[in-house]
Amino acid sequence: MDEYYGMKIKFMTRGGSIHGILKGLDEDKELFMIEIGEEEFKLDVNDVVDMEPEDEEGSTLVGSKVDVKDEGSKDSKVDSLIEEKLKEEGVPVIEMGLKEEGVSKDPLQPLKETLPPNDTPTYPLPSTIPHTQPPHANSFSTPIPYSDYQSLLSLSFSRFGPTKEEFISISSLNLFKLLKSYFSLNSKIDIILGENPLYNSIGLTLGRLLLNNDYDIRVIGSPRNLEIVNYHYLYRENKGITLKKEREDNEFVIDCDNKSRCNINNKKVIFTFGLPPSNTNNINNFIHIALGLGILEFVKDLKEYFLIDGMINERIYKKIGRTRKGMKSINRIKK
The missing domain is CATH 3.40.50.10260 (YjeF N-terminal domain)
Structure with missing residues (x-):
């Protein structure tokens, strides 16, 4: 695995694919250390299905493939891959897979702002x-x-x-x-x-x-x-x-x-x-x-x-x- 450190890798997970630079492996916690843009993230080894090295333009290197099956994989914990905000700059390319889940359980709250003055012009819904x-x-x-x-x-x-x-x-x-x-x-x-x-x-x-x-x-x-x-x-x-x-x-x-x-x-x-x-x-x-x-x-x-x-x-x-x-x-x- 050491020979892939510093290389750009396509990590294929059960939820989609993530492109980033492999910085290291925490064998005790079974976590990949990945750099995406200017941020460093942790990815559970058990959530990774496959890995492929890529060149700088994101193309898969011919004949190259990383076997992750010998990393002592266990049943997926389906944990969150990223727990902190993604910066506006350096947004990673992520090929999202379909997830069988509903909408966010977000308890939406009312907007608490001062209302506009009473003479605000009215814009009616289209009559068509x-x-x-x-x-x-x-x-x-x-x-x-x-x-x-x-x-x-x-x-x-x-x-x-x-x-x-x-x-x-x-x-x-x-x-x-x-x-x-x-x-x-x-x-x-x-x-x-x-x-x-x-x-x-x-x-x-x-x-x-x-x-x-x-x-x-x-x-x-x-x-x-x-x-x-x-x-x-x-x-x-x-x-x-x-x-x-x-x-x-x-x-x-x-x-x-x-x-x-x-x-x-x-x-x-x-x-x-x-x-x-x-x-x-x-x-x-x-x-x-x-x-x-x-x-x-x-x-x-x-x-x-x-x-x-x-x-x-x-x-x-x-x-x-x-x-x-x-x-x-x-x-x-x-x-």
């Missing part, structure tokens, strides 16, 4: 998108509790489909169709990353779609966990720009879950996927977007909101007493 019927019985327009929503996604990602990656792609495409009715090519749009990895992945994918269609996009924040690093990498590879804070002259804000506590003053329109700001009825320029189904805790105080179709299987809707019959790619829910 028809209203659905008011919520009733088992209609998709009737919201469900957050705990049921987590079960909905878990069943989708692990059993019936779509997979998490498919859900992210479908939701992002439908969001793009909706939001471009608000934006012009001169609009300044900031997408703020929060704590929820699913919402952040959708936000980054949406940002890449807008970027590739010549919109002025900036992503605010950096990856905080492995689940979204690859989405952030793809955004950056398309010449996407990441900032630490909002632009003062931005016109639109897409806040992925309000954990970042965006400034809601003097903004034209604020969109969010997660928990809306408190007292939303007093915020004229706020629009909530639900993904797949409305979450009761998020929409109970809203007069109206958008519902984006993520193509979740009808069998799952039936399991929670709902149906997707009549659902369009973009739905406007009005109470």
